[in-house]
Amino acid sequence: MSRLEAETLANIAGSRVISMEMNVRGTPKCHGLIQYTAGTPSSLLSNNVSSLTDIGTGVCGVNLTLAMTSSNFPALVTVNGSAVLNNLDVETRNGGVVTALFYPLRCLSPAGVATDPNQFSHMALGDLA
Amino acid sequence: MTHLFERLMAAAEVLEPVQSQYRVLFELPDNDGPAGILIPDPNWMAAAMAGGVLPPINTYLSDLSRMYAWLAAQPDDEERMKFSWDKIGGATHPYAEPIGPMTEEQAIEYLIQKDLPLSVWADHEKANRPRFKIIRTEMVPTDRNFRNAWRIAA
16 A cells, blocks of 8 residues: 655645645555635546535545545545645545445545635545556 | 556546536435535546546446445445455456547536436436436535535425
């Protein structure tokens, strides 16, 4: 299993992402960058993401095109460039939501997802089927 | 056949992302939570509309069905936590023969089956009230003050 850990992240200006510089240790196999545009999450940059699910206040999920290897994999989540979940085991964090293999991040902690219109979230995952 | 991951990477290199004009509003039948909104990913939409990248939807549904069957056969959560695709002979969708181009509307229908729970879209025409609606992007309210009270209008 790969290990994901952020070193440097993101330059932003206002609510618009100008550029994103990221250096992740390990091999992320899935990326999603979620920016709240007028209060609605939208996907800007991604890899292996088919859609986002806006579940409610503070909760936004990422649906993957390709299934992950198992119910346990490392994840990195940042809000406005600051890591809030670093090399976290998603399955553990989600309290065992093993039915969510095709959309594993439905239940990311509300604290781990940007809700402000001027914020963005980024997540990266390791390991694929 | 190249792996789906490689096809997605190659597609993202050459295809211009497509921002869909649609969203999918949905409610889980056995959940009192607010309505969810499915937002298509622009890179995925580009791959779906270009063709030659995504596997047939039935490979996802088949893999998902096998996964649920395996989970249901386990005695407790501790065993269910040990799930991996290797335990059920591997996932089939990564190496399935890709399908051709789809229209934006067909891609949304594909996405509903792939990313929404079966309980939302299966037999939905027989339901007493709508479980999902395909709406235009501009119909999603921008004021999220009462986001957790959003419901699908009957």
